[in-house]
Amino acid sequence: MGDSLLRLDVGCGGRGTAWDGFIGIDTWPTPAKPRKPDEEYMQLDFVRGTLPWAPGTADEIIGLHVIEHMLRPDGLILMKRVYELLKPGAGVTISCPDLHKLCVKYLREDEQFWARRYGRTGKEIWPGDTLADRLNEAMHQQGHLWSYDLNSLTCLAVHAGWKNVRPMPLTSRYSVRKDHETGIVCVKE
Secondary structure (H helix, E strand, C coil): CCCCCCCCEEEECCCCCCCCCEEECCCCCCCCCCCCCCCEEEEEECCCCCCCCCCCCCEEEECCCHHHHHHHHHHEEEEEHHHEEEEEEEEEEEEEEEHHHHHHHHHCCCHHHHHCCCCCCCCCCCCCCHHHHHHHHHHHHHHCCEEEEEEHHHHHHCCCCCCCCCCCCCCCCCCCCCCCCEEEEECCC
């Protein structure tokens, strides 16, 4: 990795982490074609598995668009395990699709937002014949199991024991889908 910091990308996906200096973690098998050839990757169930690090040893953790892929009880476990693993003063950034933003786009019947396509392929991001179909695609695509807005994500963190929780700024380097995501930054005291 080049530095001695322990930085984890939990739920990085089947292609590994996109972030320099992080160890990618996911339940997927080791990527055949990782995003970066020198990337460190661990196939590990962060919520249910045995973690190979001692409590209080991680310098930073990110969980970008992963918490929506688990039911709320597992999201709570994720937030508790992250808290336990981080050093005092270290933080976690958690992001996910924003239920509030998506519902506002739906209620405003924002056809332009819902008709977007992927740049390279031209494939619809949220296919469907109606806005309700497209909203359901956004909520359930790729295995999404639970939806959060900023308030519910913050409450989840507080229920997990976090005291220092703030909204993730849209200027965060970890904000990848600014028009329809929310996130929090939690710092361990």
